Amino acid sequence: MFNPNMLKVYFIAGSQDVPNHDLNEVVEEALKTGITMFQFREKGPNSKTGIEKENLAKSLLSLCRRYDIPFIVNDDVSLAIKINADGIHVGQDDRKISSFKDDFQNKIIGLSVANIEEYNQSEIENVDYIGTGPIHSTISKQDAGVHGGYKLVETLRQYDNVIPIVAIGGITEQDVMPLIDAGANGVSVISAIAQSENIEQTVKGFHKHYKKF
Ligand SMILES: Cc1ncc(COP(=O)(O)OP(=O)(O)O)c(N)n1
Numbered sequence: 543m544f545n546p547n548m549l550k551v552y553f554i555a556g557s558q559d560v561p562n563h564d565l566n567e568v569v570e571e572a573l574k575t576g577i578t579m580f581q582f583r584e585k586g587p588n589s590k591t592g593i594e595k596e597n598l599a600k601s602l603l604s605l606c607r608r609y610d611i612p613f614i615v616n617d618d619v620s621l622a623i624k625i626n627a628d629g630i631h632v633g634q635d636d637r638k639i640s641s642f643k644d645d646f647q648n649k650i651i652g653l654s655v656a657n658i659e660e661y662n663q664s665e666i667e668n669v670d671y672i673g674t675g676p677i678h679s680t681i682s683k684q685d686a687g688v689h690g691g692y693k694l695v696e697t698l699r700q701y702d703n704v705i706p707i708v709a710i711g712g713i714t715e716q717d718v719m720p721l722i723d724a725g726a727n728g729v730s731v732i733s734a735i736a737q738s739e740n741i742e743q744t745v746k747g748f749h750k751h752y753k754k755f
């Protein structure tokens with residue numbers, strides 16, 4: 543089911559990231575123009591909860607299905623199971639993968655890993671990819687911690703030359719080449735797409751840099 547090419551232009555968003563727009567419209571535009579995976583991250587100030595969150599998740603899931611793009615849920619394992627999402631992304635402080643991995647057979651499991659220490663304490667054998675960052679400073683996650691630059695990816699790639707890595711944190715299209723050079727398989731972005739005034743141009747801009755490889 544999982545293929546590392548899915549990490550190339552991995553869009554992450556929740557309604558809080560598009561305060562003046564309908565998230566369904568933003569995600570549909572991004573799907574139409576070539577994102578390779580989507581993560582529903584409804585989290586932080588002004589995000590939806592309960593039935594509103596669930597209904598939004600369901601409508602975004604059906605949009606992703608229409609474009610045949612994997613729909614991943616951030617953090618909320620119960621929601622992912624309930625709506626039959628294509629996968630789940632968890633961090634170091636979220637639920638342990640061993641506690642839910644049986645429910646995600648043939649689905650995608652992503653884990654945030656920022657450094658070797660986190661790598662060594664993680665159930666790497668149970669994950670399809672790792673999300674590494676923050677590469678740069680970010681406006682989209684208040685507790686993202688100190689940004690570590692391309693070196694974060696380089697260090698993890700030297701340690702494990704197989705695990706698919708997606709970079710995250712303040713990424714724009716100019717970062718694609720150096721991140722791929724550092725060993726990433728793709729980039730994940732919130733604001734570069736969510737705040738774009740021309741989503742088509744932005745998504746195609748990311749893809750353009752892969753064509754140089
Ligand atoms: C692809 C990807 N990588 C990293 C993260 C961050 O996950 P986490 O550290 O659990 O933080 P929250 O996103 O839950 O605030 C991610 N979501 N996606």
Ligand SMILES: Cc1ncsc1CCOP(=O)(O)O
Nearest residue numbers: 680682683711712731732733
């Ligand atoms: C979820 C997450 N994890 C580390 S940085 C980050 C936010 C990425 O958002 P942006 O692409 O807007 O910097």
Ligand SMILES: [Mg+2]
Nearest residue numbers: 617632633636
């Ligand atoms: Mg998390």
